[in-house]
Each structure stands twice: as structure tokens, then as C-alpha cells.
Amino acid sequence: MDTTEPAPRRSPARHIPLLVIAAVALIGAFTLRDHLTFETLRENREALLAFRDANYLGMALLFVATYVAIVAFSLPGAAVASMTGGFLFGLAAGTGLNVLAATVGASAIFLAARWGLGETLAAKMEASEGRIKQLKTALNDNEIPVLFLMRLVPAVPFFVANLLPALVGVSYRNFLLTTALGIVPGALVYTWIGVGLGDVFDRGGRPDLSLIWEPHILGPILGLCALAALPLVIKALRGRKEI
Known part of the structure; x- marks a missing residue:
């Protein structure tokens, strides 16, 4: 007689936050x-x-609540919001x-995705065989360096770095840690640009967002990327020696 209990059915309500x-x-x-946009900020800066x-x-x-909504709902204007922080409150x-x-x-969208699709998808990946299971195991073994890389590499869109970890079942604690620390370099750059927005507006110009690609800015960020990737490289080299 089969005494195994059937797996509990998950309520469809768990998808509501992600659908919203x-x-x-x-x-x-x-x-x-x-x-x-910058034009909206320019028009309302005195107020x-x-x-x-x-x-x-x-x-x-009010600023924090607005920025949280922009990130949580992946709304346009995140770069403008970051620079507004520097414009209103200074660099520090x-x-x-x-x-x-x-x-x-980022935590809000991560948890919504985790409660919705993430748990189911992660469980299916864990139960699968072959390459998919190997990829998930490798990610779980290297969560912190991989998550740091996703935050530091400028080419990775912010919403991708929020959603993808939730869908493959990474630890929320590691996600929170790497998000809070990994976004600091980019936040410093955009806030720094925002500090000078007043002078830019007085000249009738627009902020130069190409600054982030300047060597003296991009170089240190790439250096941090290299540090984050170092544990992965060392582990890969050790694995080859053991073969």
C-alpha cells in the first residue's frame, strides 16, 4: 500500500504579486x-x-518610496532617479x-518572482538530470561571486539581475548581500553625476551619461568584476588539476 502523501497543491494566489x-x-x-525624465526634473527642481x-x-x-516603486515595478527612469538622489541630497x-x-x-521583485515561479522552476531544475542540473549545482556552489558579477558588469540589465536569481533558486540572503554591496560602485557614479545637475541645468544642457564608460570610471568597476570572478577562476583551475 502506497503511504506517500501527495505533494501539497500550491495556491494560484502566489502568482498575484508577480502578475501585478x-x-x-x-x-x-x-x-x-x-x-x-531629466526635463521633468529640470521643470520641477525649484519646487x-x-x-x-x-x-x-x-x-x-518620498524619494526612497518613489525609487523603490521604480525598481520593484521595473519602471522607466531609474537612472534619472539615481541622479536625482545626488541632486537633492549630495554625494554621501x-x-x-x-x-x-x-x-x-530589488528585494521586492526577487521575492515576488520567488513566490510565484521561482520555487516551482528551481524544484524542477533540481529534479532534472544532465546539463540543467549541473548548471544549477554550479550556480548554487558559486552564488556570491556570480551574483556580484551580475551586479558589477554594466552590460547586465538591473531587472535581469533581480529576476534571474529568483527563478533559479539562489539564497535570498546572498541575493540581498550582493545587491546591497554590488550596486554601490554604479550608485556612486550616477549620484556623482547628479550632484552636478544644477550647473548642467543652469547651462541649459543635459547630463553626460557617457561618463560611466570613461577609463577612470570603468577601470575600477572592471577591476571589481575581476575580483568577483577570481574565486570562479581558482575553482575551475583546481577542478582541472584534479581531473
Whole structure:
């Protein structure tokens, strides 16, 4: 007689957070792309600065909440939001608020994806055989360096680095750690550009986003990428010697 208990059925409600995020992201891509821009910031900068001077804490909370929503729902305007942090709060406080908001927003989309599709997909990968199982095992054995690389490499879109780890079952603790630390270099660059936005607006110009590709900026970021990849290289070399 088979005494095995049937696997508990998962409620379809677990997909609701991810479906809401997908719906808002789709709507926002069409309705907000012309609003979360430098021109909007330029037109409203006096009002924003006045509100900040009158209620610094309130402005900081409003900024963080707005940035969290932009990241969590993958809305357009993340770069503008990062530079707004520097424009309103300066380099140190702006970087801190940018990192906090981006980390919270990334966690929201990670957990929504994990509760929705991630657990099921990760379980199927674990139960599979062959190359897929090997890839998942290799990722689980090297979560921190791989996640750091995803955060540090400028070519990896931010939403991809939020969703993909959730879908392959990485540890939330490792995701949170590598997100909070891995986005700091990029946050520093964008916040630094934002600090000078006032002068750019006074000249009637636009911020130069190509700064991130300058050698003195890109070089240190690539150096951090190399450090993050070093454990993977060492492990691969050791594996070859053992064969």
C-alpha cells in the first residue's frame, strides 16, 4: 500500500504579486516614459529643492518610496532617479538613499518572482538530470561571486539581475548581500553625476551619461568584476588539476 502523501497543491494566489508587477511594468513602460525624465526634473527642481529645505526627512522618505516603486515595478527612469538622489541630497546621503531604495525594490521583485515561479522552476531544475542540473549545482556552489558579477558588469540589465536569481533558486540572503554591496560602485557614479545637475541645468544642457564608460570610471568597476570572478577562476583551475 502506497503511504506517500501527495505533494501539497500550491495556491494560484502566489502568482498575484508577480502578475501585478508585470502589469504595472507594462503599463508604466507606455505611460511614464515621457514623465520620468531629466526635463521633468529640470521643470520641477525649484519646487523639489524648496520642499527638501522645508522638510528634509519627508523628501528623503518620498524619494526612497518613489525609487523603490521604480525598481520593484521595473519602471522607466531609474537612472534619472539615481541622479536625482545626488541632486537633492549630495554625494554621501544621495548614494546611501539610492542604494537603500534600489536594494529594497530589488528585494521586492526577487521575492515576488520567488513566490510565484521561482520555487516551482528551481524544484524542477533540481529534479532534472544532465546539463540543467549541473548548471544549477554550479550556480548554487558559486552564488556570491556570480551574483556580484551580475551586479558589477554594466552590460547586465538591473531587472535581469533581480529576476534571474529568483527563478533559479539562489539564497535570498546572498541575493540581498550582493545587491546591497554590488550596486554601490554604479550608485556612486550616477549620484556623482547628479550632484552636478544644477550647473548642467543652469547651462541649459543635459547630463553626460557617457561618463560611466570613461577609463577612470570603468577601470575600477572592471577591476571589481575581476575580483568577483577570481574565486570562479581558482575553482575551475583546481577542478582541472584534479581531473
